[in-house]
Amino acid sequence: MRFLTVSGPPSSGKTSVILRVIEALQARRHKIGVVKFDCLLTDDDALYAKKGVLVKKGLSGALCPDHYFVSNIEGCVTWGKENDCDYLISESAGLCNRCSPHINDITAVCVIDNLSGVNTPRKIGPMLKSADIVVITKGDIVSQAEREVFASRVKQVNPGAVIMNINGITGQGAFELTSLFESASDIDTLKGKTLRFSMPAALCSYCLGETRIGEEYQTGNVRKMDMEDNK
Amino acid sequence: MRHETLYQQPLTATLAEHPYIEDFLSSFGLTVTVSNNSLEHYLDQLNPDLLEDLGLSREQLNRSLDDFLNGMLALRKPLDKIESLTIIGGRNKSGEEEHVELTLQPGEVTCIVGPTGSGKSRLLADIEWVAQGDTPTGRRILINDQVPDSQWRFSTEHKLVAQLSQNMNFVMDLTAEEFIQMHAESRLVTNPQEKVAHILEQANLLAGEQFRPDTPVTALSGGQSRALMIADMAFLSKSPIALIDEIENAGIDRKKALNLLIREEKIVLMATHDPILALMGDRRLVIKNGGIAKVIEANETERRNLQRLEEMDNQLLALRNRIRSGETLEQL
Ligand SMILES: Nc1nc2c(ncn2[C@@H]2O[C@H](COP(=O)(O)OP(=O)(O)OP(=O)(O)O)[C@@H](O)[C@H]2O)c(=O)[nH]1
Ligand SMILES: Nc1ncnc2c1ncn2[C@@H]1O[C@H](COP(=O)(O)OP(=O)(O)OP(=O)(O)O)[C@@H](O)[C@H]1O
Numbered sequence A: 001m002r003f004l005t006v007s008g009p010p011s012s013g014k015t016s017v018i019l020r021v022i023e024a025l026q027a028r029r030h031k032i033g034v035v036k037f038d039c040l041l042t043d044d045d046a047l048y049a050k051k052g053v054l055v056k057k058g059l060s061g062a063l064c065p066d067h068y069f070v071s072n073i074e075g076c077v078t079w080g081k082e083n084d085c086d087y088l089i090s091e092s093a094g095l096c097n098r099c100s101p102h103i104n105d106i107t108a109v110c111v112i113d114n115l116s117g118v119n120t121p122r123k124i125g126p127m128l129k130s131a132d133i134v135v136i137t138k139g140d141i142v143s144q145a146e147r148e149v150f151a152s153r154v155k156q157v158n159p160g161a162v163i164m165n166i167n168g169i170t171g172q173g174a175f176e177l178t179s180l181f182e183s184a185s186d187i188d189t190l191k192g193k194t195l196r197f198s199m200p201a202a203l204c205s206y207c208l209g210e211t212r213i214g215e216e217y218q219t220g221n222v223r224k225m226d227m228e229d230n231k
Numbered sequence B: 001m002r003h004e005t006l007y008q009q010p011l012t013a014t015l016a017e018h019p020y021i022e023d024f025l026s027s028f029g030l031t032v033t034v035s036n037n038s039l040e041h042y043l044d045q046l047n048p049d050l051l052e053d054l055g056l057s058r059e060q061l062n063r064s065l066d067d068f069l070n071g072m073l074a075l076r077k078p079l080d081k082i083e084s085l086t087i088i089g090g091r092n093k094s095g096e097e098e099h100v101e102l103t104l105q106p107g108e109v110t111c112i113v114g115p116t117g118s119g120k121s122r123l124l125a126d127i128e129w130v131a132q133g134d135t136p137t138g139r140r141i142l143i144n145d146q147v148p149d150s151q152w153r154f155s156t157e158h159k160l161v162a163q164l165s166q167n168m169n170f171v172m173d174l175t176a177e178e179f180i181q182m183h184a185e186s187r188l189v190t191n192p193q194e195k196v197a198h199i200l201e202q203a204n205l206l207a208g209e210q211f212r213p214d215t216p217v218t219a220l221s222g223g224q225s226r227a228l229m230i231a232d233m234a235f236l237s238k239s240p241i242a243l244i245d246e247i248e249n250a251g252i253d254r255k256k257a258l259n260l261l262i263r264e265e266k267i268v269l270m271a272t273h274d275p276i277l278a279l280m281g282d283r284r285l286v287i288k289n290g291g292i293a294k295v296i297e298a299n300e301t302e303r304r305n306l307q308r309l310e311e312m313d314n315q316l317l318a319l320r321n322r323i324r325s326g327e328t329l330e331q332l
């Protein structure tokens, strides 16, 4: 089974791009499973189900969705395998720019859009910087030159990645992306695999449910801002 | 490939030769203190906790820097020369065979015509992707009579194809000058300042209304943005093939624009329904139902009409200008 992790900022076009790729994969008679990870709510599972693919959704609620992702992804891979999927695709919204679901030896895709601003590629952490394929969406809304400038900003922070422009609505470019999916990592299990990058160490008193503000309530991994003026 | 001298010589020398390394490091949230120590030494002394906070590992930073330098150095190498582009037919939307084999040469302008939805953009996309029977049309594209290296497909340094699309919007929060500057830097052009000034000047020659270098790109009019994009493509792009999706519908001098774009020996393909532009081309591909249905070579009889068309066009232009300046059209 080929497995890929797809992540990207909220509303960057992850679902739209995956749907366009699914259409192309289905035309080649492949069976596809999708797992959608989100925090509070998602309707993406309905969109996937409408395409006739197998769907699982996981809502992390009070946890960081990427932490929730790592604790559950092995089970998802087993589920995909048991259902004879040829492809399993995970979609997760990168909510805190520091966490990333990408796994070593598993093809990692990051979806980011042209409208997010020239400096956004710099602000996103390992989710973008360690991806193998970066898909840039919403190019239809901007000029060619702006697409190129944006792509060069992405290239600067992830020079080793394949960078592709895809239109999530018309699917322009999706055909080409699908050919990359066809050479994605082929696996049976995630046993023994490791994350590309460690997730932030949490565990301060607030992680454990504390709500009161004040020095005396802060225990564990606490870090303070420097309030002195810069020289 | 690792560029050892870059890592070993004093950082001052490396940054003088490759100023973009500083911007690269700052894009990862790192600040460089220039010293006589080497780049290697700078990387070695980075605090692991700082890297961890930035979501970065030493290995990944090393790998990215190597990839980045390879990309930047590749930009300095000259492009392979392109002598021909061949389109080998596939099938149309009904699955019928497309009987074409067409070879285009540098300096030639090929117009693409056909109703909306007929497949003009798909043909341009097939060329951009250097299709090898792996797109819905089944077309194949040869460069210099050969199946090219698949590096063309993903290279951002040596792009085979430069596109000028219909959309001219901007969302970036930059002035026209900053924008072109950033574009020039990403292309690693020599003398960026000079190039940028030249592009802004040429754009102003094409546009009906002048704009200043400090105008935000988001405030440019449709015609001004189009003029800026045409000048940008003409003077920044090194790609040997240019694909143009309709330059007619904007307030710019389209003949001057086309001449700027074809000035260098490029293979130009242009989707257009403008009779003047169509007659300036060397041939026209007629697209129907997803396939190339007909190839019309430009001929003298048609070309002779170009002059008349231009006269008609100038008459219309004069009328347009009269309306613009508030005159009436009671007398033609
Ligand atoms: N114009 C344009 N809109 C797009 C494109 N791709 C996606 N969109 C639109 O952007 C919006 C968000 O797209 P989604 O695919 O739902 O984004 P997502 O990343 O899956 O969002 P979440 O899962 O909620 O984080 C939708 O309204 C899409 O129709 C594109 O290429 N061009
Ligand atoms: N030979 C073909 N086989 C299958 N599908 C095709 C073929 N040619 C084109 N198509 C599909 O037809 C649709 C319309 O084509 P396209 O967008 O290229 O039209 P167009 O001529 O550019 O239209 P417009 O003038 O509106 O821009 C696209 O989805 C394209 O992929």
Ligand SMILES: [Mg+2]
Pocket: A014, A015, A016, A044, A091
């Ligand atoms: Mg989604």
Ligand SMILES: [Mg+2]
Pocket: B120, B121, B122
């Ligand atoms: Mg089109």
Ligand SMILES: [Zn+2]
Pocket: A064, A065, A066, A067, A096, A098, A099, A200
């Ligand atoms: Zn997190």
Ligand SMILES: [Zn+2]
Pocket: A202, A203, A204, A205, A206, A207, A208
């Ligand atoms: Zn906490």
